Amino acid sequence: MxxxxxxxxxxxxxxxxxxxxxxxxxxxxxxxxxxxxxxxxxxxxxxxxxxxxxxxxxxxxxxxxxxxxxxxxxxxxxxxxxxxxCGDKLTTSLLMARHEIPTPRTCIALDEASALAAVERIGYPAVLKPTTGSWGRLLARVNDRDAAEAVIEHKSTLGSVQHSVFYVQEYVPKPDRDLRVFVVGEEAICGIVRHSAHWITNTARGGVASVLEITPEIRDLCARAARAVAGSGGALLAIDLLEAPGRGLLVSEINHTMEFRNSIAPTGVNIPRxxxxxxxxxxxxxxxxxxxxxxxxxxxxxxxxxxxxxxxxxxxLIEELKLGHWAAFDAHSRTEVA
Amino acid sequence: MNPTASTPPPALSVECTECAASITLERQPLCGEIVRCRECRAELEVTSVSPLRVELAPEVEEDWGE
CATH class of the missing domain: 3.40.50.20 (Rossmann fold)
Incomplete structure (x- = not known):
């Protein structure tokens, strides 16, 4: 070997x-x-x-x-x-929606006017994210139309080509924490709770980690999410979950090159092994x-x-995610944004 | 003659390219390894292990992530 x-x-x-x-x-x-x-x-x-x-x-x-x-x-x-x-949030969201895995409501738009329509469809506050990237970089929470117009214009003017894809998501009023679960194959081997007073809870942005109990609900949800992105072959993944009041757990993001240095001590699990x-x-x-x-x-x-x-x-995969000809696309309903 | 006496271990100290502080590594580094200067917090990439050399690590790029 x-x-x-x-x-x-x-x-x-x-x-x-x-x-x-x-x-x-x-x-x-x-x-x-x-x-x-x-x-x-x-x-x-x-x-x-x-x-x-x-x-x-x-x-x-x-x-x-x-x-x-x-x-x-x-x-x-x-x-x-x-x-x-996993590396493209749009693809991840489409797979979650396709496999009916709970995930924050997401709309996609491809130009400025459509992006504003997508934000209005999601409602305020909404979150705009780049479709690639990690560590909470370039996330923007917009609380009203003025902020949405400003962020959309900035992304169009200053951003790279990648920013011409507007990924708009509902803001989930979670507690001051989110959950990260480490999945090996399809098994949730351990997890952490990331605490932060800031709405971005990534440890890369200062979030503090503590151990997460892997409940049957978390185990099942993560196995389903892993199958959605990896089929039956399994993968090495870190799945980020949000606790949505009244709705339970939502799959927020799935990371395919997970960082785990700060998660070994709180979980007691030798993740690299x-x-x-x-x-x-x-x-x-x-x-x-x-x-x-x-x-x-x-x-x-x-x-x-x-x-x-x-x-x-x-x-x-490409066939499964075929988008059709939508200027602004709701990943969950397949209806065009008005 | 002690065979190890003629082959001293490689130096594990290097000067920070940003602030000139001395950085001491706990173990033999690998090429490409990232080390952090405790003085100025700069992230440095090991570009050579013998002799030990570091350069300022690249800033985060658009498609970097987990």
Whole structure:
């Protein structure tokens, strides 16, 4: 068994994953995505790999590299389809709506006038988010029409092309906290409560973490959300939940390259070890070769390993999420915004 | 002769490129690893381990995230 850790920066999380690979005696290598040169006609450099664990911080680079590895027959965790499903909030929301998983009400619009109509449809306060990005960056809560017009104009004028997709969501009046659940495969292995007096509760923005009890409701909801984005193959995910008064839990976001350094101590769960163990246990090479070698010695080069049957191909994902010709789109009702 | 005497461990201290404070690392770093200066809080990327060198880490980019 040989595993590569694909990275662009080595943060605490990557160090912890490397430590677990070493302690489990798994042959591994580091691949800096910035140094990669792929000859797409020659996969021989990579065929000794049984799996690549994507830990790139940049989604565009990650997706490009993972697509190549998968085409070369190297399993990627997470796979490209999961990166696509989770790395774009629009796709995540569409999948949640499609699978009837409770999620904040969301509208999409593609120009300024439609964006304002989408905000008015959602009602105030509303939240505008970029469709990519993390850590609470560039979230805007708009409490009235004046604020909505200002934010929409700023996004149109100052934002990148990506900001021409207006992702508008209801503001959920949650308590001063949200929940993050770590999912390995489909199993919710642990979770944290992120507290903050600010409406953005990300720990990256100063939220403080404490342990979350994994209730049957949380376990079931997270398993359903994981299946929605990863099919039956499972994935390594961090699922953010909101407690909506009178409505129960809502799936807010799903992260495919989760950060966990601040969650190990409060939960008491060795999250990186559980991640590595799952990758090994679900690898086709494990079934073929038995337990991972304990010496850390390089394993024999494998033949081209078939990618495990993908529960949802990219083509079916695209087909599943076909939008049609809507200027402003309500992800939940498939009706055009008036 | 002690074989380790002729091969001293690599230095684990480096100067912060932002504030010139001395940064001491607890373990041998990896190329690409991010370290933080305790003095100025700058995030630095290890660009070489022998000799140990750091550069200011890139600012967050649009598609960065979890």
């Amino acid at each position: 040989r595993i590569a850790l694909l990275h662009s920066r080595i943060r605490v999380e990557e160090r912890l994953l490397l430590d677990e690979l070493a302690s489990l005696g798994i042959d591994h290598e580091l691949i800096d995505v910035r140094e990669l040169v792929f000859d797409i006609h020659d996969a021989s450099r990579w065929t000794s790999l049984d799996a690549v664990i994507d830990r790139c911080i940049g989604q565009t680079q990650a997706l490009a590299a993972v697509r190549v590895f998968e085409r070369f027959g190297v399993r990627s965790v997470n796979p490209a389809s999961v990166i696509e499903a 559980r991640m590595i163990e799952w990758v090994v246990a679900t690898s086709p090479a494990s079934a073929a070769r038995g337990p991972a070698p304990s010496t850390g010695a390089p394993s024999a080069p494998s033949t081209l390993t078939p990618v495990p049957a993908s529960p949802r191909s990219r083509a079916s």
